[in-house]
Amino acid sequence: MPELPEVEVTRRSFATAIAGARVQSVNLGKPLRWPLGCDPGGLVGRDVLSVRRRGKYLLMDLDAGLLLMHLGMSGRLSFASELPPRGEHDHFELVTTRGTLRLTDPRRFGAVVYAHGERDAVVQRLLGRLGVEPLSADFEPASFYQALKGRSVAIKQVLMAGDVVVGVGNIYASEALFWAGIRPTVRAMRLSRARAARLHDAIRQVLEQALATGGSTLRDFSSATGQHGCFQLETMVYGRAGQACRLCATAVRVMRQGQRSSFFCPHCQKA
DNA sequence: AGATGTCCCTGGAAGC
C-alpha cells in the first residue's frame, strides 16, 4: 500500500513529463472514494503546471484549479503516451498532449478531487489538519516531542493519525518503532525526550531508505512509468508474526490497535 | 479538543 515513499516515487516518475501538457479528454470508470467535484469536460483545455505532494496526496496544479489525488490502498498511477486498453479497475484517466495519466485502483479507496484553488474548502478539509512533512526541515526533535506531549493514546496510533507527522502508514510506523526500540502501545505523552528523538530519527531513516530504494513495498508497487522498487523492503517486524527477530531471534508478535495490526519484537522494543 | 468506533471496497488467503 502506498505510503509516503511510494507516493513520492510515483510523483517523481511523471511530474516532469506531464508538466506543460494540455488536457484533451477525461475518462471516468466506477466511482472512487469521493466525487470528482466538477464537470469532467471542464478540465479539457487546461494546462498542467506541476505536480506536488503533501502527505500521501498528490496535487496537480492546473492553469486554473488543481487536482488532488490519493492512491488509497490499492491505487497506482500510470503515465505513458500509449497505455493498454482500459480495464475494469481503471477509474480515472487524464488524456493529455504529453500522454495519458491513469489511476488503476481495484479497491477504490483512492480519489481524484478537483479544487478551484488552495483556499477551496475541499483543500482545507483534506489537507488542513495534516501534520509536518517528515523529510522536511520542519520535522525536528523538539517540536515532535512537544506534539507527543499532548497525546494520551498509543504512539503507534499517533503516528498513523497523520496530524503530527504525515506519510507514515502501518508498515513504516511498525518499522520506525522497531528501530527506535519503542513498543507500539506506549502512550505518546509518556515518551521521554530522548526516546522521542530516537523515534524522530527512525522515522526519517526508514522513509529515506525506502525512498532511496525506489519505494518498494511488500505488495505490488510500481511508479507511473512501470518501474518497480529495486528491492523488496526487508522488514524487521511488519508481516513477520511468529518469525524470529532479525536482531535477537525472539519471536515477533502481532496485536490489534485501533483495528490495525501492530507488529513488534517484545525483546528489542521496551514499554 | 481528543479519543473511539464505523464505514467504504475487493482480491487473495485461510478455513470448512
Place this chain on the structure above:
DNA sequence: TGCTTCCAGGGACATC
C-alpha cells in the same frame, strides 16, 4: 475442489 469468511488498509466522519 468449491464454497464462505476473514483480512488488508487510509482516513473522513459521527459520536461521546
